[in-house]
Amino acid sequence: MAEPKSDEQFMEDIAAEMRGDIEPEDGVVELQDAPSPELDALIAERDELKDRFIRSLADLENTRKRADRDRREAENYGGTKLARDLLPVYDNLQRALDSAKESDKEQSAALLEGVELTMRELINVFKKHGIEPIVPEVGDRFDPQQHQAMFEAPVPGTKAGDIIQVMAQGFMIQDRLLRPAQVGVSSTPAS
Template identity: 35%
Template sequence: MSDEMQKSEADEEQVAEAQAGDTTSEEPYLNPLEAAELRIAELERDAAEMKEQLLRTIADMENLRRRTEKEVKDAKQFSVTSFARDMLAVADNLRRGLETIPDEERANAEGTLRALLDGTAMTEREMLKTLEKHGVKKLNPEGEKFDPNYHQAMFEVPNPEVPNNSVVQVVQAGYVIGTRVLRPAMVGVAKGGPKFVAKPDEQEAPSADPSDIEGIDKSV
């Protein structure tokens, strides 16, 4: 091979290597200022994403804290539910024991009978006070609007002079613990009177027709 051919091949190899090493046509040249601005923008995006993740984590933790507090509160409040429900029979018996004595005899009672009546009444009051201390409250809704959430209609009383759908008689007192009903109050409901108007200081209860309540006894 002649020297001229070898030289030509060598020149071609040098040109090819130069073209292979030249990347300016593929990647634009960035001066230091532009490169710094791009890096800053990238860091700002990363910081914004991290901030958003942090805020979501804080919100999740706050929701978890509130749920935990509510669960703990409910557990404390409703832990005595079964016991309180069992004690309602005792409260009923104390009340029945007092009501077996006619009003006139109770008013004129003396000696042993007076002591027995006073002791029974005191026991009932202390029991209700203790139950209330643990979140159990007695419902005695006479004169209030019938509320199917807390009352059970046992019979209707036709009376055009009494507001319609109001409780005119409490057959058996009800009890609640917190917002839960331990036992609905068994009541008689007025029918045929004017529309019930709640007092300004009373919260309007959901209206319901007692005839729609399952198990109502209209024979009384």
């Protein structure tokens, strides 16, 4: 007498039979020559169960793919909120370094060195987590995908849409915009 099959083995055998990978087990008699209402009901029930089984397998595969996609997205973009909260810290450190005058640099050398080291460490942490700065230069073209126009002004010697001032750097996290660079844009009409 054969050992009873586990539920998993039973389901695998059914799936293999449906795909046509294996023949039905011995002892299974196909009664195609003698149609009867009971046989028709059993065939209909089998077909319904087969359809439900195939749909369940498809749902399981879709759920696995969705969970995998969600996991990857959480890895890549999970720190977005924290990164946005740290951007003002970066801005304040940058302002502190920019505002130090030449005369102050001699008197506050140790303090400025500490601020610079803190700034470098923050930049290293950003890079480690896929956060890259957007650093536009004066004269570059305005890109609405990466820049936010804070003002427009006519400036001689420039074309409309040229960046005339950079107020704050922007940042990308992986391939998404974390914060646009804040810039001033020329509105000089074409000659």
